[in-house]
Amino acid sequence: AQSVTQPDIHITVSEGASLELRCNYSYGATPYLFWYVQSPGQGLQLLLKYFSGDTLVQGIKGFEAEFKRSQSSFNLRKPSVHWSDAAEYFCAVGSLGGSQGNLIFGKGTKLSVKP
Amino acid sequence: DTAVSQTPKYLVTQMGNDKSIKCEQNLGHDTMYWYKQDSKKFLKIMFSYNNKELIINETVPNRFSPKSPDKAHLNLHINSLELGDSAVYFCASSHHGTSGGTDTQYFGPGTRLTVL
Numbered sequence: 001a002q003s004v005t006q007p008d009i010h011i012t013v014s015e016g017a018s019l020e021l022r023c024n025y026s027y028g029a030t031p032y033l034f035w036y037v038q039s040p041g042q043g044l045q046l047l048l049k050y051f052s053g054d055t056l057v058q059g060i061k062g063f064e065a066e067f068k069r070s071q072s073s074f075n076l077r078k079p080s081v082h083w084s085d086a087a088e089y090f091c092a093v094g095s096l097g098g099s100q101g102n103l104i105f106g107k108g109t110k111l112s113v114k115p
Numbered sequence: 116d117t118a119v120s121q122t123p124k125y126l127v128t129q130m131g132n133d134k135s136i137k138c139e140q141n142l143g144h145d146t147m148y149w150y151k152q153d154s155k156k157f158l159k160i161m162f163s164y165n166n167k168e169l170i171i172n173e174t175v176p177n178r179f180s181p182k183s184p185d186k187a188h189l190n191l192h193i194n195s196l197e198l199g200d201s202a203v204y205f206c207a208s209s210h211h212g213t214s215g216g217t218d219t220q221y222f223g224p225g226t227r228l229t230v231l
Contacts (some may be wrong), residue, residue, distance in 0.1 A: 034219070038156075043205060044120075044222040088156055102171060103148075103220060105158040 002027045004093050006106035013081050013100045014114045021076040021109050023091030032094035033074040034103070035065055047089075050074060061085070086113045118142050119223040120207050126230050127229045128196055129150030136226045138190045145187035146170075146211050149172055149181060152203040160226060193228075201230045 003026045013019055025031055032051050036044040046060025055067040065076045074091060091106040119140045128134055140147065148171075149161045163171035164180040169181065180193045189208075193200060206223040 025199075034224070043224040044158075044207075046219060046221070049219055090158065102163070104162060111143075113166045 002093055002102075002104045004091050004104050004106035005108045006089075006091055008108070008109045010110045010112065012112040012114060015083050016080050019078045019085070019111070021083045021089050021091075021111070023074045023076065025074065025091070026071050026072065026103060027093055031034050033065075033067060034092040034094065035059065035063070035074075036090045036092065037061075037087050038090065038108075044090065047076070048054075075110045081111075081113055083113045083115065086111055119208055119221050121204075121226050123226060124224065124227075125227050127231065129231055130196055133155050133191070133192070133194045134196060134228070135202055136206075136228070138189050138191070138219070138223055140187055140206075140208040140220060140223075144208040144210055144221075145186055146218075147183065147186075148207040148209075149189065149191050150205040150207065150222075152205060153201070153231055154226070157206070158184050162189075162191075173212050178204055188192060195199040196228075197228045201228055201229050 005024045010045050016113050033050045036049040047063050048057050048065055050057050050067045056063050058076045061070050063076055064076050065074055067074050088108045088110050092103045094103050122137045146165045148163045150158050151161055160173055161175045164183045180192045182190045203225045205215045205225045207220040208221040209218045
């Protein structure tokens with residue numbers, strides 16, 4: 001069965017520090033991978049996605065993620081965090097074929113930013 | 116020119132009532148979804164509609180019924196509301212994947228439902 005694990009429930013970093021949010025997935029076929037961000041009281045905004053090709057993908061707001069098939073990971077990174085990045089981050093996996101449109105989400109990682 | 120919109124943003128109601136949440140998208144997508152986000156922020160798909168036909172119906176009580184009058188709308192009707200239905204409900208839309216898979220989903224702002 002498909003699943004997504006985000007091992008860190010809550011991470012606190014200082015403003016200006018680098019960030020890495022972890023995501024591991026379990027899926028038998030070629031996964032489609034997504035990172036979404038949810039600011040307090042807001043909906044989900046797509047940060048970036050991986051479908052195929054270059055395993056390092058660039059997203060909005062200075063975020064990037066690297067797909068590593070051997071580790072079943074799709075970690076999100078940012079070199080320098082801004083206070084406005086404080087939010088909940090969700091990793092998700094979608095299917096190629098099979099249940100069309102079925103996005104499986106991780107449980108999220110809450111990011112807090114210290115001044 | 117909101118891409119995916121939901122109404123209402125907040126909904127407070129009594130147990131046993133029937134309520135509806137509306138969703139509209141102006142992206143020209145042919146697939147729409149409803150997700151439930153519980154108090155622990157866990158997101159889980161409830162329904163998916165493609166061209167007005169149900170293609171996913173996860174284990175959801177039959178008190179919940181999606182209604183799609185056209186490709187741009189997917190409304191969620193909930194009968195006999197229970198305390199456990201309190202959550203944030205998100206609507207989303209996407210193109211149907213060219214290989215039958217998942218295309219990027221765009222989410223609405225959410226509807227916070229509180230059942231008293």
